[in-house]
Amino acid sequence: NAGVTQTPKFQVLKTGQSMTLQCAQDMNHNSMYWYRQDPGMGLRLIYYSASEGTTDKGEVPNGYNVSRLNKREFSLRLESAAPSQTSVYFCASSVDPGIPGNEQFFGPGTRLTVL
Amino acid sequence: GNSVTQMEGPVTLSEEAFLTINCTYTATGYPSLFWYVQYPGEGLQLLLKATKADDKGSNKGFEATYRKETTSFHLEKGSVQVSDSAVYFCALSDGASGSRLTFGEGTQLTVNP
Numbered sequence: 093n094a095g096v097t098q099t100p101k102f103q104v105l106k107t108g109q110s111m112t113l114q115c116a117q118d119m120n121h122n123s124m125y126w127y128r129q130d131p132g133m134g135l136r137l138i139y140y141s142a143s144e145g146t147t148d149k150g151e152v153p154n155g156y157n158v159s160r161l162n163k164r165e166f167s168l169r170l171e172s173a174a175p176s177q178t179s180v181y182f183c184a185s186s187v188d189p190g191i192p193g194n195e196q197f198f199g200p201g202t203r204l205t206v207l
Numbered sequence: 208g209n210s211v212t213q214m215e216g217p218v219t220l221s222e223e224a225f226l227t228i229n230c231t232y233t234a235t236g237y238p239s240l241f242w243y244v245q246y247p248g249e250g251l252q253l254l255l256k257a258t259k260a261d262d263k264g265s266n267k268g269f270e271a272t273y274r275k276e277t278t279s280f281h282l283e284k285g286s287v288q289v290s291d292s293a294v295y296f297c298a299l300s301d302g303a304s305g306s307r308l309t310f311g312e313g314t315q316l317t318v319n320p
Contacts, residue, residue, distance in 0.1 A: 096250070123306065125307065125308075132312055132313075133312060134211075134296060134310035134311050134312045134313050135251070135296070135308070135310045136310070137307050137308070137309075140307055142306075150307060182250055182251065184251075186306060190306070191306075192239050192258040192259075193239045193241075193256050193257075193258040193300075194239070194300065194306045195241075195253050195256070196253075196306075196308060197252075198243075198250035198251040198252065199250050200248075200249060200250045201249075201250050
């Protein structure tokens with residue numbers, strides 16, 4: 093049981109390049125999330141998928157797209173990377189968004205640098 | 208909208224000292240409250256939670272009580288250890304919008320031997 097896995101762990105891009113961050117969970121969770129972590133700002137939600145087949149914008153969606161490929165996988169795409177997207181990206185999943193106190197489980201993160 | 212405010216950090220303590228990290232929130236309705244911990248180089252993991260007013264969450268010697276009257280969820284531990292050195296995040300979920308979490312800024316705790 094690997095939990096939430098993310099690839100790659102590290103990535104360096106040049107401005108304007110594109111890439112996709114991959115996330116998978118093996119806990120049969122319904123909901124999945126993408127956050128970015130920046131110094132002094134905590135984690136901010138980029139996009140989330142409450143259930144398979146649905147996606148919604150979070151707090152900072154500009155410059156990103158997502159795909160809920162199936163129940164296990166949720167990818168984040170940067171179409172044209174910018175230096176402002178330099179950050180650590182975390183994927184998370186949870187069982188059921190309707191339950192009070194619903195815990196989210198986090199992956200190890202992807203550290204992205206855009207030059 | 209929802210928001211979470213944590214005490215400014217970083218915090219540096221000696222081993223066996225008492226720890227308090229303040230957290231206050233703004234939310235509509237009756238949110239669930241969480242403390243997550245991030246050890247160096249790792250993702251976040253749930254430390255404790257509370258889902259209604261006056262609930263106390265506890266784990267690994269840490270405690271926090273959901274105070275609706277003061278909109279607070281302060282984290283406490285009576286005697287910290289070097290292994291508690293990490294970043295601590297207060298967060299809330301209002302149960303709507305896919306249970307999205309709203310995080311505070313995080314507080315870096317360093318415990319010296």
